Each structure stands twice: as structure tokens, then as C-alpha cells.
Amino acid sequence: MSELGKIGTYQFVAEPFHVDYTGHLTIGVLGNHLLNVAGFHSHDRGFGIDRLNKEHYTWVLSRLALEMYDLPMQYESFTIETWVENVYRLFTDRNFAVLNKEGKAIAYARSVWAMIDTETRKPVDLMAIHDGDIAGYICDKDCPIDKPSRIKVNSKEPVAILPVKYSDMDINGHVNSIRYIEHILDLFPVDAFKEKRVRRFEMAYVAETMATDTMAYYMDKVDDDNFDIEVKKNQTDVVCRSKVIFDRE
Amino acid sequence: MSELGKIGTYQFVAEPFHVDYTGHLTIGVLGNHLLNVAGFHSHDRGFGIDRLNKEHYTWVLSRLALEMYDLPMQYESFTIETWVENVYRLFTDRNFAVLNKEGKAIAYARSVWAMIDTETRKPVDLMAIHDGDIAGYICDKDCPIDKPSRIKVNSKEPVAILPVKYSDMDINGHVNSIRYIEHILDLFPVDAFKEKRVRRFEMAYVAETMATDTMAYYMDKVDDDNFDIEVKKNQTDVVCRSKVIFDRE
Numbered sequence: 113m114s115e116l117g118k119i120g121t122y123q124f125v126a127e128p129f130h131v132d133y134t135g136h137l138t139i140g141v142l143g144n145h146l147l148n149v150a151g152f153h154s155h156d157r158g159f160g161i162d163r164l165n166k167e168h169y170t171w172v173l174s175r176l177a178l179e180m181y182d183l184p185m186q187y188e189s190f191t192i193e194t195w196v197e198n199v200y201r202l203f204t205d206r207n208f209a210v211l212n213k214e215g216k217a218i219a220y221a222r223s224v225w226a227m228i229d230t231e232t233r234k235p236v237d238l239m240a241i242h243d244g245d246i247a248g249y250i251c252d253k254d255c256p257i258d259k260p261s262r263i264k265v266n267s268k269e270p271v272a273i274l275p276v277k278y279s280d281m282d283i284n285g286h287v288n289s290i291r292y293i294e295h296i297l298d299l300f301p302v303d304a305f306k307e308k309r310v311r312r313f314e315m316a317y318v319a320e321t322m323a324t325d326t327m328a329y330y331m332d333k334v335d336d337d338n339f340d341i342e343v344k345k346n347q348t349d350v351v352c353r354s355k356v357i358f359d360r361e
Numbered sequence: 362m363s364e365l366g367k368i369g370t371y372q373f374v375a376e377p378f379h380v381d382y383t384g385h386l387t388i389g390v391l392g393n394h395l396l397n398v399a400g401f402h403s404h405d406r407g408f409g410i411d412r413l414n415k416e417h418y419t420w421v422l423s424r425l426a427l428e429m430y431d432l433p434m435q436y437e438s439f440t441i442e443t444w445v446e447n448v449y450r451l452f453t454d455r456n457f458a459v460l461n462k463e464g465k466a467i468a469y470a471r472s473v474w475a476m477i478d479t480e481t482r483k484p485v486d487l488m489a490i491h492d493g494d495i496a497g498y499i500c501d502k503d504c505p506i507d508k509p510s511r512i513k514v515n516s517k518e519p520v521a522i523l524p525v526k527y528s529d530m531d532i533n534g535h536v537n538s539i540r541y542i543e544h545i546l547d548l549f550p551v552d553a554f555k556e557k558r559v560r561r562f563e564m565a566y567v568a569e570t571m572a573t574d575t576m577a578y579y580m581d582k583v584d585d586d587n588f589d590i591e592v593k594k595n596q597t598d599v600v601c602r603s604k605v606i607f608d609r610e
Contacts, residue, residue, distance in 0.1 A: 128400065129393050129539045133530040133572075140528065144378050151377065161377075162436070186532055187411070277547035278554060279389065281382040283435055290378045298526035302572040305527055323382075323551040 118251035119195045120153035126184040134305060136183040137190075139313055140294045143176065146208050146221055147289065149194045153206075157249055158242060168230045169241065173289055174203065175224040175260040177314045180210075182218040189213050195251040202226055202235045204246065207255040220257045260314050263353040265342035270328040271299055273347070276321060286320040287327065287351075296341050296354050299329055304358075308337065311359035317352050321345045367500035368444045369402035375433040383554060385432040386439075388562055389543045392425065395457050395470055396538065398443045402455075406498055407491060417479045418490065422538055423452065424473040424509040425564045429459075431467040438462050444500040451475055451484045453495065456504040469506045509563050512602040514591035519577040520548055522596070525570060535569040536576065536600075545590050545603050548578055553607075557586065560608035566601050570594045 122145075130141040154160050154171070164170055184190040190212055197205040203224050210219035227236040238246055274295060282288035293315065321327055325345040332340040337358040343351050371394075379390040403409050403420070413419055433439040439461055446454040452473050459468035476485040487495055523544060531537035542564065570576055574594040581589040586607040592600050 127393070127397055129396065129531065129537050131532050132527065133532060133534045135532045138528070144376070147378065148376055276551065278381065278549065278551050279387070279543040279547050281551065282378065283380050283382060283384045285382045288378050294528040298528050300527065302525065302527050302530065 122149045131186045177260040178221040179257040180219040196249045199247045267330040272329040274327045308358040312357040314355040319351045371398045380435045426509040427470040427562045428506040429468040445498045516579040520580045521578040523576045557607040561606040563604040568600045
């Protein structure tokens with residue numbers, strides 16, 4: 113298979129309700145597009161959720177790290193490329209590049225996925241699925257951003273405690289992965305995004321939040337432009353951690 | 362022009378993060394699609410925001426009423442049709458039909474739009490724009506749902522007071538039209554959507570909320586399945602009103 117055949121390429125337009133007050137595509141919407149293209153790409157290669165579900169397997173997103181030098185403005189078209197960088201026994205690394213309408217890379221992302229058995233909820237050996245076919249899709253295209261880091265939050269006082277609402281939830285009855293991104297950005301004052309932009313955003317997904325839980329957000333300020341966030345359900349169990357690094361304009 | 366040429370037809374798929382915990386497309390996402398296809402349809406006929414903005418005009422959404430008998434499930438494809446029903450001097454009625462993958466109409470919507478001068482913020486005579494060309498797109502396709510109603514809310518005690526957050530805002534620095542829909546549905550207990558579905562949803566947009574405002578939500582319970590909601594900025598000025606009518610499953 114050619115390297116090109118291993119890379120999935122998908123076209124988008126930044127829709128009016130998908131941009132923020134600076135006119136740029138929101139990170140939540142970009143995250144949604146990344147997870148969708150991951151789905152399209154794996155579906156077309158025999159590893160889509162629909163086929164896996166029939167076999168009692170499903171993909172679980174473990175980590176996501178984005179680095180953004182620019183983002184599309186309202187009505188601008190852009191392209192997302194995705195490819196598999198590595199396949200380990202229990203994890204696979206999937207990378208992304210976002211290209212602007214001139215074809216210039218304006219953002220990159222790294223993601224780490226596990227496959228679980230939907231009956232036992234236990235991780236599955238990726239090399240045992242479809243005779244290890246997935247390793248055939250490994251592609252050595254460059255993704256020039258750091259891997260997801262280890263995030264540790266010390267703060268014991270939540271900066272926000274949010275009840276889980278209807279619009280937070282996904283088809284599995286959990287808070288959806290994209291909503292955490294929006295809630296985390298909403299911890300910052302609205303004005304924060306006027307003078308600075310998010311350059312790097314990381315998410316580490318640890319556990320699920322249900323409708324009856326609350327989401328408590330804890331934040332460590334590493335410096336003026338670098339924040340570590342932890343979300344605990346019911347102020348006890350970690351559900352996800354995040355790192356937000358800003359760049360001055 | 363044939364009647365068919367007057368109707369715009371657009372294809373969609375219900376994406377994983379765009380469905381609720383029952384697996385159905387959310388009303389917020391559907392509303393977003395409706396406003397997008399309104400934009401595509403008017404753009405292709407010379408009345409798009411991009412051209413209007415150059416002429417110092419823009420479209421303003423005044424009312425939206427949806428009636429839903431069913432909604433697409435996760436990964437299902439669906440089609441949205443849109444057409445202009447009427448053009449008055451200061452308003453135009455644009456309707457929508459949502460068709461499921463078998464081509465059956467599963468939802469309809471009505472919307473009312475005004476055009477304003479972006480410099481004076483005053484309404485514009487639609488018949489004076491491009492020699493009244495817009496009237497040539499009037500189409501008599503049926504839209505078998507009631508027109509938007511007059512909504513009146515008596516309650517004086519807010520059921521929620523929400524600060525405006527970064528993710529609420531649109532490119533104009535106002536709370537975006539779709540976010541109100543999500544916030545209104547989030548006024549109901551998460552469990553409410555288990556036994557019943559929203560059959561009809563109305564929005565009347567009156568004014569804009571800015572980042573420095575708060576959004577106070579007032580709710581009249583007309584009966585167990587019928588609710589009128591009013592949003593006031595800073596608990597004083599009405600920004601929008603809504604009606605939510607549920608159907609038991």
C-alpha cells in the first residue's frame with residue numbers, strides 16, 4: 113500500500129456557529145472533527161465502530177493533544193489528514209494534520225486509543241483483532257508536536273462544580289468527550305481569548321461521568337499562560353485531566 | 362424557474378457527538394443545520410451574507426419553529442430541504458423539511474427573517490434589494506406545521522441565572538442563537554427526555570446578550586408537557602422567548 117493510501121483526507125468548512133468571538137473555529141468543534149475523521153478513516157479500513165460493535169469491541173479515546181498555530185476563520189475551507197503512527201499491543205497512536213485553504217499545516221494533533229471488549233470492559237490485544245491487520249496501516253508521516261504529557265494537578269479547591277446537564281451527554285449516557293473541552297475553556301474569563309490564543313490543548317480521559325454525578329474542575333496555574341486542569345466526578349474520582357497553554361498574539 | 366429549482370436540498374449524517382443519550386440528533390445541532398442550509402440556499406441565489414455584508418446588509422433570524430415526529434439516529438443520513446414561502450416588505454418566511462434516509466418527512470420547521478442595514482441597524486425593505494429578485498424564489502411547497510406563536514411568560518422568578526461563557530459566544534460577540542436552544546433544554550431534568558420527546562420547539566429572538574451580561578431563564582409550566590420560557594439579560598431586558606412541547610413516547 114502506498115503511504116498516500118494510508119492517509120485519510122477530509123474536507124470541512126468553518127460554519128458560522130462553529131467559530132468563537134474572534135472568528136476562529138473553536139477547539140471543541142475541531143476536536144469533534146478529529147474524532148469523526150478517526151471514525152471515517154478506521155471505518156474505511158475495516159476497523160470502524162459499526163463492525164467492531166458487532167464483534168463486541170469498541171474504540172476508547174485515551175489521550176488527545178492539539179497544537180494550533182492558526183485556526184480556520186468563519187466560512188474558510190480546511191482539510192484534516194489522519195493516519196496511524198504506531199500500533200502497540202493495547203494502544204494505537206493516531207495523528208492528524210489540519211491544513212488551511214492554501215494547503216499549509218496550521219495545526220497538528222496526536223491521539224491515543226485503546227480497544228475494549230464491550231462485554232468485559234477489558235482492553236483487547238490489537239494484534240489479535242483481524243489477524244493484526246491494523247499494523248499494515250502504520251504510516252511514517254511526520255507529526256511535529258510533543259506527545260501527550262503526564263498531567264498532575266495539586267489544587268484541592270474546585271474552581272467550578274457543574275451539574276451534568278442533558279446537552280452534556282452522549283449516546284452512552286456519559287458526559288461527551290467534546291463537552292469537557294468546552295467546559296474547560298469556559299473556566300477562563302471570556303476576555304482571556306482576546307489577547308491570547310490556545311496554542312496547545314491536551315486531554316487525558318480516565319473515566320466516565322454519568323447524569324447523576326457532578327463535575328468538579330480543579331486548576332493549577334503553572335504560569336500566566338500554562339494551566340493544568342483536573343475534573344473529578346462528585347469531587348472524588350478523576351474523570352479527565354487537561355493542559356492548556358496560551359500564546360500571546 | 363421550476364418549483365424544484367427553488368428548493369435547496371442538503372445531505373447530512375448524524376455524527377456521534379451530535380446525538381443525545383437516546384441516540385437521536387439533538388435539536389441544537391438540527392437548528393445549526395437549518396441555519397446553515399438557509400445560508401447555503403440564499404447564497405446560491407444571490408442573497409448570501411457574504412454579498413449582503415459588502416452591501417452593508419445582513420440577515421437577522423427573528424423566529425424559528427420546529428416540529429419533530431422523529432429525528433435521525435447516530436450515523437443515519439438525512440436530508441434537509443429549504444425554500445422561501447413568503448416575502449413581505451420587512452420579513453421573509455423560510456421553511457424546512459427534514460427527510461429520513463427513506464425520504465420520509467420526519468420534521469418540519471418555519472423561520473422568519475428580517476434584513477437589516479449593518480450601519481443603521483434598521484430594517485431594510487426586501488423589495489428594494491436587487492430589484493425585488495427575492496420574490497422570484499417564492500415556492501408553494503407545503504409546510505404542515507403551525508406558524509410561530511406569540512409566547513408570553515408570566516413567571517417573575519428565574520429558574521436559572523447563567524453567566525455568559527466563552528463557548529456561548531458567536532463571531533459578533535453575542536450569545537449564539539443555537540446556545541439558547543441548548544440552555545433551554547438543559548433547564549429540564551436530564552431524565553425528562555427518557556419518557557418523552559420534544560415534539561415542538563419555538564424560538565423568538567428579540568435582542569442580543571453580550572459577554573458582560575447574565576442570562577436569566579424564566580419558565581411558565583402551561584401543563585405537564587408544555588412550557589413557555591423567557592430569557593432576560595441581567596434579569597431586565599428580554600432577549601428571547603421559547604415554547605417547548607413534549608410528546609409521551
